[in-house]
Amino acid sequence: VNSSLDTWDQSAGGTLIERKLIDWTNERIGFGPSADGVFTSGGSQSNLQALLLAREEAKSDHLADLRIFASEVSHFSVRKSAKLLGLGPDAVVSIPVDHDKRMQTLALARELERCKESGLVPMAVVATAGTTDFGSIDPLPEVAELCSQFGTWMHVDAAYGCGLLASLKNRGRIDGIERADSVTVDYHKSFFQPVSSSALLVRDVATLRHATYHAEYLNPRRMVEERIPNQVDKSLQTTRRFDALKLWMTLRVMGADGIGELFDEVCDLAARGWELLAADPRFDVVVEPSLSTLVFRVVPSGVTDPAEIDRANLYARKALFASGDAVVAGTKVGGRHYLKFTLLNPETTVDDIAAVLDLIAGHAEQYLGDSLDRAC
Ligand SMILES: *Cc1c(COP(=O)(O)O)cnc(C)c1O
Numbered sequence: 311v312n313s314s315l316d317t318w319d320q321s322a323g324g325t326l327i328e329r330k331l332i333d334w335t336n337e338r339i340g341f342g343p344s345a346d347g348v349f350t351s352g353g354s355q356s357n358l359q360a361l362l363l364a365r366e367e368a369k370s371d372h373l374a375d376l377r378i379f380a381s382e383v384s385h386f387s388v389r390k391s392a393k394l395l396g397l398g399p400d401a402v403v404s405i406p407v408d409h410d411k412r413m414q415t416l417a418l419a420r421e422l423e424r425c426k427e428s429g430l431v432p433m434a435v436v437a438t439a440g441t442t443d444f445g446s447i448d449p450l451p452e453v454a455e456l457c458s459q460f461g462t463w464m465h466v467d468a469a470y471g472c473g474l475l476a477s478l479k480n481r482g483r484i485d486g487i488e489r490a491d492s493v494t495v496d497y498h499k500s501f502f503q504p505v506s507s508s509a510l511l512v513r514d515v516a517t518l519r520h521a522t523y524h525a526e527y528l529n530p531r532r533m534v535e536e537r538i539p540n541q542v543d544k545s546l547q548t549t550r551r552f553d554a555l556k557l558w559m560t561l562r563v564m565g566a567d568g569i570g571e572l573f574d575e576v577c578d579l580a581a582r583g584w585e586l587l588a589a590d591p592r593f594d595v596v597v598e599p600s601l602s603t604l605v606f607r608v609v610p611s612g613v614t615d616p617a618e619i620d621r622a623n624l625y626a627r628k629a630l631f632a633s634g635d636a637v638v639a640g641t642k643v644g645g646r647h648y649l650k651f652t653l654l655n656p657e658t659t660v661d662d663i664a665a666v667l668d669l670i671a672g673h674a675e676q677y678l679g680d681s682l683d684r685a686c
Pocket residue numbers: 351352353354355357385387438440441442467468469470496508
């Protein structure tokens with residue numbers, strides 16, 4: 311079950327199962343019959359490959375002129391990819407977000423215009439469908455409109471939000487994804503698969519040729535004429551795990567609706583967690599969740615010094631980790647320290663969330679008591 315997916319002769323069954331799941335995902339996205347894709351090691355690699363295709367399609371001889379537009383809360387792999395692809399240090403233009411952490415399309419339009427006026431090339435817009443911190447979904451139809459207006463590649467990073475593809479209730483939140491040129495999905499996030507299981511999907515199979523190289527010892531050119539489906543022809547990897555099998559098994563056992571219901575459940579859980587946080591004077595919560603994350607911090611009563619609030623949250627996070635009772639993630643918002651739950655376990659309950667919040671508040675109080683003692 312762990313044969314390598316690079317060539318047909320090594321992995322006929324694996325190749326067929328992977329291709330079936332790529333077709334299935336493309337159908338869910340709403341791509342037409344010329345769509346294709348390939349499994350990858352994760353969202354970072356999918357984003358890299360998408361931007362490689364976009365770079366080649368931009369057909370510019372001057373890498374330094376290429377620009378990628380992504381929101382200020384997009385995934386860091388966009389910047390990393392730009393560097394790997396040999397683009398200049400200013401290649402990624404950061405677009406501000408609105409109150410709900412969604413890309414401001416007016417600002418995007420302005421930056422695209424400015425790019426054109428300066429004689430630069432708008433290589434790609436990366437719209438995020440589910441930002442890592444906030445789960446926010448950029449306005450895909452408006453981004454698509456601007457991309458077609460400026461002749462720019464539209465990439466949708468749905469590494470986290472892809473679970474909505476299986477949701478009966480919330481699929482509408484990612485409407486517009488079907489207008490993308492490429493899409494990143496992480497089955498190992500919102501399809502609940504063990505790591506790793508991910509894919510890059512493309513609207514037009516022809517664009518995958520930018521990742522195609524032939525070697526006599528592996529995938530000679532004549533095999534293309536013989537219509538032998540060597541997956542290595544589409545992949546940045548050569549030897550590659552059969553990461554489609556677990557997804558195929560899950561879909562066979564649970565069905566897509568089953569996965570979608572689980573994702574809906576964790577999204578509902580986050581919504582209820584938000585209500586808890588919003589009603590609790592000990593906490594400050596950033597945005598109402600669009601998916602299943604909660605970004606918040608303790609605001610101990612009577613403390614107004616922002617640096618002290620930061621220290622209390624950092625302390626609470628470390629103390630909680632050291633206690634072994636729970637682990638909470640951290641991030642920064644507006645330069646300040648926040649805590650984060652990424653809820654991807656449908657077995658988690660609102661009571662679990664309430665219990666961990668009490669632990670966090672307790673550790674923060676402990677810290678403030680200690681710092682009062684130190685001051686005396
Ligand atoms: C997690 C994530 C990625 C990276 O995915 P990996 O599988 O960890 O490489 C990319 N984009 C977004 C929005 C993500 O949340």
